[in-house]
Amino acid sequence: GEDVEQSLFLSVREGDSSVINCTYTDSSSTYLYWYKQEPGAGLQLLTYIFSNMDMKQDQRLTVLLNKKDKHLSLRIADTQTGDSAIYFCAESIGGGADGLTFGKGTHLIIQP
């Protein structure tokens, strides 16, 4: 079945880059996503990448996709205290017309 794996915690110093990694098993995944969840809040889409791309950049965010290894990463440049949150990797086949399969989330902890 489908599975999305990511490490549970990542600690970085303020101002450094954060790299959050994710692996998935479903080779038919068409869209891969990064969502952010702040305490007590819902999920906010940060960015997504289509499976025929290998990189996408959006301001401080860089997404890398290695489709051969089924590996997705999110790099946050110049990490700030406001980036402290849980980051979820997710995949789907049908975009908005399909349910998302999520990883368990990575808690990003920012050290001053």
Add this chain to the structure above:
Amino acid sequence: DAGVIQSPRHEVTEMGQEVTLRCKPISGHDYLFWYRQTMMRGLELLIYFNNNVPIDDSGMPEDRFSAKMPNASFSTLKIQPSEPRDSAVYFCASSLVQGTGHSYNEQFFGPGTRLTVL
């Protein structure tokens, strides 16, 4: 737009009681999703609808769970009878796909309902 609206935001009930969670999707959206978030299992898709019709309910854990979408602006998720292991945060999400001309369309999440079953 107010976004996806869920009510109540918090619900505390006793085991055996019926619980009804409500969701109002973003106006005009044609897909609606229900997810559940727990510490042990993370975020799981329970069921989703297209134009008010259930498409995939394979994630609904048991017959105690049921979901309806009587019209385009309202959906309910009901648990009867509730059990302590149903304690979780339940999220509703919606998206607009039809007529947009492209296959990617963002799912917008509501703030969630935190359910505690004692």
